[in-house]
Amino acid sequence: MGKSRSHWLRFPILRLKSSFRRCPLSKRSLIIATVCVVYLVFAVSHVGHSQQHRDRRTDKDKYRHTRGLYNLETNGALPDSVDSQTGASFVVPTRSNVVYITLRFKRLKPSNIRGTIRPKLRRKARRNKTANSAFTQNKLGTLERDTGQIKRNVAPKTSWRETRDVDYKSLHVVQKSHKEVDSHISSIRIYSQRAPPWFSPEDVKAMRFLADAKVLRIREVSRGDSPSLLIYEGETQVSPNNQNHTKRDDVCAGLCGVIKSPVDNTEVFAFHLDRVLGLNRTLPAVSRKFRFLHDGQPCPVVSWDASLHTEGLAAGWAAVRLTWRDYQNSLKQRCWHKNISPKPDSGCSSIHHYEWSKLALFDFLLQIHNxxxxxxxxFRPREEDVCVELGHHAECGDQDRIQLANIIHRGHDPRHLVFTNNKGFFDRNEDNLDFRLLEGIKELPEQAVSVLRSRRLREKLLQSLFLDQTYWESQGGRQGIDKLIDVIERRAKVLLTYINAHGISVIAMNV
Structure with missing residues (x-):
């Protein structure tokens, strides 16, 4: 049966083959040409169809990658303002293109962080490296010889020993900064007309000033035995008549920022974490590059707040001095709770009881022990830690007499703390966390704990830190930021376990 079928199939083919051979040469050529033309038309139509399909897929990809960061469909640019109904802040978008951040990210290596992550720097030319290193070592000494416009003003009534002003315009002629070359592009990336809801309009303005303001002058302020401050004054909208009435012994007449060392870049992360948790106790901080400082490395810049000095610069910070015993006693007394004035002999300070709970939660997540x-x-410190080098760790034998430090408030607001010098540590494992920071704490703020429990801490921190392009890139982009957030999430889990194990109350702290 199979052989008969093969004969029937083979017979028509043999007939066509024999008839094709008997045809004249002209007819055979015509048939071959016709077959080639039909095949060519079919091939061209197939290629055109595949190209159209590829173009449609490319358009879909472009649409997917250009969606808004906060999924807001708005047109035009509005000035900085506040919605009268919702209280939300409106900002002017600084970028036209949008990069959409997704939470799906696979890390190939486990997070092993020593301090903070910094990318590898390119090897610079010997000529530039020599000039930058010389300025870094002498801070402002090189500018004295180059510009010749440095003024030394010694305030007669303050403890600030020396103030040196540098005319930035003369430096601008020699070496332009990165921000002035591309002044139309802001390093604060806001793609929509609404900033993230945890930022106030004042926060957005402060961030833009610190990151993009043109530097008018730089001051180095010496404070005796304390480390000197490097403060820059930016271009403001203050009229010249108002500037003439400012005091000559003021550190900053307008808007200023304090330039810190690149190793203190956790100040920027601490600012964003504070706003995401709803504590609102840190000063605005961004990352910025100065080509004439620290070899052009990104360094944190924090807003200068003169209200932190109650009686002027001579008195220093408006700080509260407490021993560990006094601090634990104030927690038991619940000082200023429900606006009840404490007794004169209670030993209470001017700080409200709820402020210690906010401070303890914030310091535990970042492991700030200063x-x-x-x-x-x-915890178990290392040999290179400051507390070991200065011999403070030996004082732990009499813990009740240990002085608290850096407990600062504004001069006009003695009830609320201001978190400054937020040098956190991301390289401390879960088996060596400082639980002494939580000792005596019986309540924690509901808003901050709800963010930790909602499992949206990573999403909010990514959206917040993405605004600061300089800091984002200095930490290695998305991969480096994810490693930092991994550490905070693990500590948040430990903190939530601690709350359940010790029966700590979670209450609203709107004071």
Whole structure:
């Protein structure tokens, strides 16, 4: 049966083959040409169809990658304002293109962080490296010889020993900064007309000033035995008549920022974490590059707030001096709770009771010990830590007499703390966390704890940190930021377990 079928199939083919051979040469050529033309038409139509399909897929990809960061469909640019109904802040978008951040990210290596992550720097030319290193070592000494416009003003009534002003315009002729070359592009990336809801309009303005303001002059302020401050004054909208009435012994007549070392870049992360948790106790901070400082590395810049000095610069910070015993006693007394004035002999300070709970939660997540545990008594310090080098760790034998440090408030607001010098540590494992920071705490703020429990901490921190392009890139982009957030999330889990194990109350702290 199979052989008969093959004969029937083979017979028509043999007939066509024999008839094709008997045809004249002209007819055979015509048939071959016709077959070739039909095949060519079919091939061209197939290629055109595949190209159209590829173009449609490319358009879909472009649409997917250009969606708004906060999924807001708005047109035009509005000035900085506040919605009268919702209280939300309106901002002017600084970028036209949008990069959409997704939470799906696969890391190939486990997070092993020593301090903070910094990308590898390119090797610079010997000529530039020599000039930058010379300025970094002498801070402003090189500018004295180059510009010749440095003024030394010694305030007669303050403890600030020396103030040196540098005319930035003369430096601008020699070496332009990165921000002035591309002044139309802001390093604060806001793609929509609404900033993230945890930022106030004042926060957005302060961030833009610190990151993009043109530097008018730089001051180095010496404070005796304390480390000197490097402060820059930016271009403001203050009229010249108002500037003439400013005091000559003021550190900053207008808007200023304090330039810190690149190793203190956790100040920027601390600012964003504070706003995401709803604490609102840190000063605005961004990352910025100065080509004439620190070899052009990104360094944190924090807003200068003169209200932190109650009686002027001579008195220093408006700080509260407490020993560990006094601090624990104030927690038991619940000082200023429900606006009840404490008794004169109670030993209470001017700080409200709820402020200590906010400070403890914030310091535990970042493992900041320079306020409540300056002597490193609650964890195992390393040999290179400051508390070991200065011998403070030996004081842990008499913990009740250890002084708290860096407990600062504004001069006109003695009830609320201001978190400054927020140098956190991301390289401390979960088996060596400083639980002394939580000792005596019986309540924690509901808003901050709800963010930790909602499992949206990573999403909010990514949206917040993405605004600061310089800091984002200095930490290695998305991969580096994810490693930092990994550390905070693990500590948040430990903190939530601690709350359940010790029966800590979670209450609203709107004071």
């Amino acid at each position: 306020r409540l545990d300056q002597s490193c008594c609650g």
